[in-house]
Amino acid sequence: xxxxxxxxxxxxxxxxxxxxxxxxxxxxxxxxxxxxxxxxxxxxxxxxxxxxxxxxxxxxxxxxxxxxxxxxxxxxxxxxxxxxxxxxxxxxxxxxxxxxxxxxxxxxxxxxxxxxxxxxx
Numbered sequence: 001x002x003x004x005x006x007x008x009x010x011x012x013x014x015x016x017x018x019x020x021x022x023x024x025x026x027x028x029x030x031x032x033x034x035x036x037x038x039x040x041x042x043x044x045x046x047x048x049x050x051x052x053x054x055x056x057x058x059x060x061x062x063x064x065x066x067x068x069x070x071x072x073x074x075x076x077x078x079x080x081x082x083x084x085x086x087x088x089x090x091x092x093x094x095x096x097x098x099x100x101x102x103x104x105x106x107x108x109x110x111x112x113x114x115x116x117x118x119x120x121x
Contacts, residue, residue, distance in 0.1 A: 001041065002078050002114060006071040009109040019068060020047055022104045030100055031073075034093035039084035042074035067110075078114075 010019040023045060031043050047069045048054065054066045075081040084090040101107060 001117075002075045002081055003117065004073040004075075004081075004112060005115050006073070006112040007067040007110055008069050008071060009106050010068045011104060011106045014104050016068070019104050023047070023069070027097075027100055027104070030096060034096060037084070037087070037089035037093040039075060039080050039090070040073055041076055042072070044072045046070045046072070 008023075010016070014022075024047075028043070028045060031040070034040075035043065048066055058064070058066055075084070085094065
């Protein structure tokens with residue numbers, strides 16, 4: 001399995017409740033509706049919670065500010081992901097996702113990367 005992790009920060013003019021609502025109630029159904037075109041195996045949203053605890057963790061370690069959440073997207077393989085993203089349907093689906101992300105996500109302050117999982121326990 002191939003996993004893309006997308007670390008997300010909301011637009012500064014979008015309040016937290018609106019951000020969470022749009023991400024979960026609007027964006028998630030869009031992703032689900034485009035999942036066949038993108039050949040997605042799984043999609044998970046993790047919304048940041050427990051602000052005070054997170055703030056203490058960040059401050060105690062001198063880290064950068066937390067993200068507002070992460071999205072994880074799974075494909076069967078790198079080959080599957082590349083084929084999907086290069087297909088006309090996949091390119092059109094990606095345009096729809098980027099357009100919607102522009103409504104609530106500050107892409108200039110986000111990052112994304114492919115991961116390889118190593119289960120320790």
